[in-house]
Amino acid sequence: MTKHKKPGKKIGLQIAHWGSLAVFAVFASLPFLWMLITTFKQDADLYNRANNPFIFNSAPTMEHLRYLFNETLFLRWLLNTAWVGTLVVIITLALAIPAGYSLVRLGGRWGEKLGIGIFLTYLVAPTILFIPMSRVVANLGLQDSLWSLVVVFPSFTVPFAIWLLMGFFKAIPPDLEEAAMIDGYSRFGAFIRMVIPISTSGILTVVIFSFTLVVQEYIYTLTFVTTASNYTVSVGVPTFLVHGDVYNWGGLMAGCLIASLPVVIVYNFFVDRFISGYTLGAVKG
Amino acid sequence: METATPAVKGALRSRNPHLSFFFDNEKVLGLLMIAPAVLYILALVGFPLIMAFVYSFSDITIGSADFGFVGLENIESLIGDFEFKLALKNTILFTAVSMIIVLVLAKILALILVKDFRGKFIVRALILMPYVAPISLGVIGWLWMLDSIYSPINWLLQHTGLFGPDFWPMWLGKPNLAISAIIAVHVWRMLPLATVIMLAGLASIPQDIQDAALVDGAGYFRQLFQITIPMMLPIMLVAVLFGIVFTATDIIIILVLTRGGPYNSTQVLVSKAFYTGIDAGDLATGAATALFLFPLLAAVAIFMLRIARRTEVA
Numbered sequence: 001m002t003k004h005k006k007p008g009k010k011i012g013l014q015i016a017h018w019g020s021l022a023v024f025a026v027f028a029s030l031p032f033l034w035m036l037i038t039t040f041k042q043d044a045d046l047y048n049r050a051n052n053p054f055i056f057n058s059a060p061t062m063e064h065l066r067y068l069f070n071e072t073l074f075l076r077w078l079l080n081t082a083w084v085g086t087l088v089v090i091i092t093l094a095l096a097i098p099a100g101y102s103l104v105r106l107g108g109r110w111g112e113k114l115g116i117g118i119f120l121t122y123l124v125a126p127t128i129l130f131i132p133m134s135r136v137v138a139n140l141g142l143q144d145s146l147w148s149l150v151v152v153f154p155s156f157t158v159p160f161a162i163w164l165l166m167g168f169f170k171a172i173p174p175d176l177e178e179a180a181m182i183d184g185y186s187r188f189g190a191f192i193r194m195v196i197p198i199s200t201s202g203i204l205t206v207v208i209f210s211f212t213l214v215v216q217e218y219i220y221t222l223t224f225v226t227t228a229s230n231y232t233v234s235v236g237v238p239t240f241l242v243h244g245d246v247y248n249w250g251g252l253m254a255g256c257l258i259a260s261l262p263v264v265i266v267y268n269f270f271v272d273r274f275i276s277g278y279t280l281g282a283v284k285g
Numbered sequence: 286m287e288t289a290t291p292a293v294k295g296a297l298r299s300r301n302p303h304l305s306f307f308f309d310n311e312k313v314l315g316l317l318m319i320a321p322a323v324l325y326i327l328a329l330v331g332f333p334l335i336m337a338f339v340y341s342f343s344d345i346t347i348g349s350a351d352f353g354f355v356g357l358e359n360i361e362s363l364i365g366d367f368e369f370k371l372a373l374k375n376t377i378l379f380t381a382v383s384m385i386i387v388l389v390l391a392k393i394l395a396l397i398l399v400k401d402f403r404g405k406f407i408v409r410a411l412i413l414m415p416y417v418a419p420i421s422l423g424v425i426g427w428l429w430m431l432d433s434i435y436s437p438i439n440w441l442l443q444h445t446g447l448f449g450p451d452f453w454p455m456w457l458g459k460p461n462l463a464i465s466a467i468i469a470v471h472v473w474r475m476l477p478l479a480t481v482i483m484l485a486g487l488a489s490i491p492q493d494i495q496d497a498a499l500v501d502g503a504g505y506f507r508q509l510f511q512i513t514i515p516m517m518l519p520i521m522l523v524a525v526l527f528g529i530v531f532t533a534t535d536i537i538i539i540l541v542l543t544r545g546g547p548y549n550s551t552q553v554l555v556s557k558a559f560y561t562g563i564d565a566g567d568l569a570t571g572a573a574t575a576l577f578l579f580p581l582l583a584a585v586a587i588f589m590l591r592i593a594r595r596t597e598v599a
Contacts, residue, residue, distance in 0.1 A: 017397060021408055024394050028477065029411045031426025032418070034437060038429065046435070052444075053437040099322035106315030116593050118322070120586045121330045125534035127555040128579060131562045131572045132336035134347075136329070155329040158322055187314055216419045218537045219555075223563050234419040238541050249429055256425050260418035267417040268410050275485050278478075278527060 032260065038253035039064055046249060064250030074255050076229055077236035080146060081259075084232060085214040087150045092157040092210045093203065099158075100165030101191055105174070119163040126156060130223050137224050148224040149232070153217060157210040164209065164277045168202030169195065205273045212263050233259045337579075340572035347566035359573040368549055372557040373577060378464075379553065380533045383471035387528055388521070390472070391479035396509075398480065399487045416477035424541040427470050431456035431542070460550035463543050467551050470538050475531060479524040486520030487513070519592055526585045533581055554578055 037053070038046065040060040051057045068074050099118075103111040126133075133152060142148035172195060180190035196203070214232075221235040228240055237259065241252045341359055345352035363369045398409065415423055430438055433455045442448040456466045490513060498508050514521075536555040539545060545552035545560065554577055562571015 017400075017402075020393070020397055024390075024397075024476075025408055025411045027473065029414050031423055031430060031473075032414055034430055035426050049435065049440075053435070053440050095322040095325055098318035102315045102318035106311050106318070111315075114319075114323075116590065118326065119593075120589060121326055123530055123582050123586050123589070124330055124334055125530065125578070125582065127534040127536060127558070128337055128575050128582070129330070129333040131558065131568055131575060132333040132340055133329075134563065135336070135568070136333060152329060154325065158325060159330075162322060187311060212417070216421075218421050218540075219559070222540075223559075234421045238421050238425055252425060253429060256422035260414075260422050263419065264410070264414055264417045268413060271413060271417070271481060272485075275481050278482060278523065 032257065035253040035257040035260075038249055039257055041250060043250065064248070064254045067248065068251040068254045068258075072241065072251065072255075073229055073231070073236060074233070074258075077231050077233040078259065080230065080236075081215055081232040081234075084146055084149045084153065085211045088153045088157060088214050089207050089210045091150070091154045092161050093206065095154065095158050096161035096165055096206060097196070097199075097203065098191075100162045101169050101195060103162070104166050104169040105177075106187075115163065115166050118159050120159075122156065122159040122163070126217075126219050129155075130219050133220065134223050143224060144226045144230060146225075146230055149214075149217075149221060152220055152224070153214055156217075157213055160277065161206045161210060164206055164273070165199070165202055167277060168199050168205075172198060205270050208266055208270045209274055212267055215259070215263055337572050337576055340569050341576050342573075343569050345568045345572075347563075347568055352569070355569075359570050363570065363573055363577075368552065369557065369574065371549060372552045372554050372574070375464075375551060376533055376553040376555075376578075379468055379471060380529055383468050383475065383532055384525060384528050386468070386472045387475045387479050388525065390476055391483050391524065392521075394476070394480045395483035395487055398484055412480065413477045415473050416475075420474060420535075420537045421541055423474070424470060424538050427466075427473075428457075428542055431466055433458055457543055458547055460547055463547060463551050467538060467542060470542065471532050471535070474535075474538070475528050478531075479528055482520060482524040482527070483517065486517040489520070490516050519595070522588065523592060526588055530582065530585055534578060 037056075040062070041056065042058045042061045042063070045051055045056065045058040048057075100115075103115045103118075105111075107114065137143055137148045137152065140148070140151065142151060176194055176198075177187070177190040180194045181187060185193060216234060217232070218235055221232050222239070225231055225235070228236070231239065233255075237252065237255045241248060241255060342354055342356055343352045344355050344358075394412070398405070398412075430436060436453075436456065438456075439448065439453050443450065443452070448454075454462055456462050494512060494516075495508065498512055503511070534555060536553075536559060539551060539553055539556040540559070543551045545556050554574055558571045558575035561567050561574060565571075
């Protein structure tokens, strides 16, 4: 098709292509670019309406980073997030790996149906559940504790993890386990020795997915936790650096950027796998 | 049957005959492996969901130990409440408008990104950022960009001459501007996911169909509307359904940007439920408010089931 086009038209198409890409890319990444600039700007430069906000009118400063790490609980929130994330990932794997395998290989006809049912619980959003859940947490005596998050968060990681893992297990040829069983392993032994080792990439996907969901979670943490030092990063930063008395924009933006970047980078390598889960197999990947 | 032979073989060869009842009997093993997950989901999704309904028909508060049933009282008083109606209206408005914009933009963006070009990985990573970064943190970036005094957006528009020298809108201070800002941030947030889902859909259209259409002389728009879009309908539906769920149930954008203000003009069901249920301690009314999202989620679930069933048959 392109063969018949005049060179002029081709250049026009190129300009349209890159122009629209640039508009979309700027729209998507502008808040993060703005975080980056603000992080290293001196206050005097930041709070002067006469200055061009997009360039450094004074020398860059590390003051906001120093403030963020020394005078706020930011580091503590990062550690809380990592700790809760790790525990939730472990619980998610412990529940989802056997469940996914069972649904694919041992469930027969009801396996697939139950799998879809479990996937649909992913739609029962925390926003419907957070009010009764606050009572559940109180009754368990976990109010204002990180353990409340560890107990509750798997409720949104497990259903999607099972769904993703079902996709991976389905792709494994059944002959593999049958061969292992002929060699003397029980069905469970074959699952442990054969299926899990070759599903590493699927399990890694679930690890990344669950961890990023934990980092993003907002409403449960806001509801259950009241002590500043018990927050996770995505609630601690907006709660204590925005709605406090002083708006420290430099420190705030530094915090947002630092907490976002690792997630952004890691997630990018796995995004296609999550999408194939979202599309319910309507698209063969 | 496929399941019978390996089970028999396994049972014969297993080293420990006592364990083989659990580890080789496929029915027992299957149940044992699925049970923990199902019990957990019943306890922490099923039970709270039932309680959400129970609370909605009760007079429970945060302080009370026990509670009585009041029937439809909460729901009736909500329906008569002006602020509730506004929140319901806003939820529908924000979701519908942002989904329409997202669909159009995602379609365009997917058609651009489906081609291979140099630097695609970087561009895609940039475009994915709003979806991938923790939402509350990305939205704080918007809060700062829409600042009433130091907004760089206003600065840019003024210095490029699009705004007059005295025009400096307070994006989050005026009801109509705040509503537009919230919708814009919803679009910003949902566009990446919708785009990637549509890209997956575009990639799944067999090349030979497109080639055949080309041979038959179909132009670009004819191909777009008669082949690409119809073939992508199921996948676009998936994008829409997820978009509806994520937008209608979102509380973060509202809580971080406007807290429902100015004058409750951006309050949505979830933020209203949070302020009455948790902040003010009226669990019953809060639960009833949030429950108005349930019919929407149930409808989405039914659509998802249909899509899943259709692909299962295919």
